[in-house]
Amino acid sequence: MGDVGTPNNEEGTRSLSPNNLDSEEILKVKAKIEEMEEEATKLRAMQSNLDEMQCELVERRGDVDSRSVFVGNVDYSASPEELQSHFQSCGRINRVTILLDRYTGTSKGYAYIEFAEPDLVPGALIMNESIFKDRPLKVVPKRTNFPGLKGHSSSSHSFRYRRRAGRSARRGADLRFAGRNHYRPY
Incomplete structure (x- = not known):
């Protein structure tokens, strides 16, 4: 057995150590590092472009939302043309x-109306409680949804859970499984 950096057989093969690396191998490693750094720079540029596009999208969505209203209590048989004629003034x-509804294809009973200018929204808000097909419409400004924020309240969930757990306790059920549909064969 030979020491590191010395030939260990008659043919003179060398083991790898920092002292006896070929300059060719060093250049290959340096080239690979430069290539990886260029790739990292490209990825950072792509990420910043993606962030800018996402900001533009949120701004554009906010612009559209500032020109829109939410209309609730819409008759299920209403068409977009009928709503447009109602709000044409x-x-x-x-x-x-x-x-x-994505499964049945029937109306959910509400709509969004986008106007050409944000100045037209206050005029549409005056139409709140106006009668359309024998129903009073609920007209409010459209809110902007931001990515990553959930729309439900945790307090209402905990209230439902407590109510359900209390009801289960009266029936003698295990409170750990209250409100959940777990399969329990025994």
Whole structure:
């Protein structure tokens, strides 16, 4: 057995150590490091572009939301054209969206109306409680949803859980499984 850096057999093979690395190998490693640094720079640039595009999207969404109103208590048989004619007195309308249930395709009973200018929204808010197809409409400004924020309240969830747990306790059920549909064969 030979020491590190010395030939360990008759053919003169060398073991790798910092003292006897070929300059060619060092250049390859340096080139690989430079390539990785260039790649990291490209990735940082792509990430910053993505962040800028996301900010633009949120700003654009906020702009559209500032020109829109939420309309609740819409008759289930209403069409976008009928809603547009009802709100035509408020000004030029870009889009009327009636939300549908994804499974049945029926109306959910509310809509969004996007106007051409944000100045037209106060005129549409005056239409709150106006009668459309024998129903009073609920008209409020559209709120902007921000990515990552949940829309439900944890307090209402805990209230439901407590109520359900109390009801289960009266029936003699195990409180650890109150409100959950766990399969318990025994």
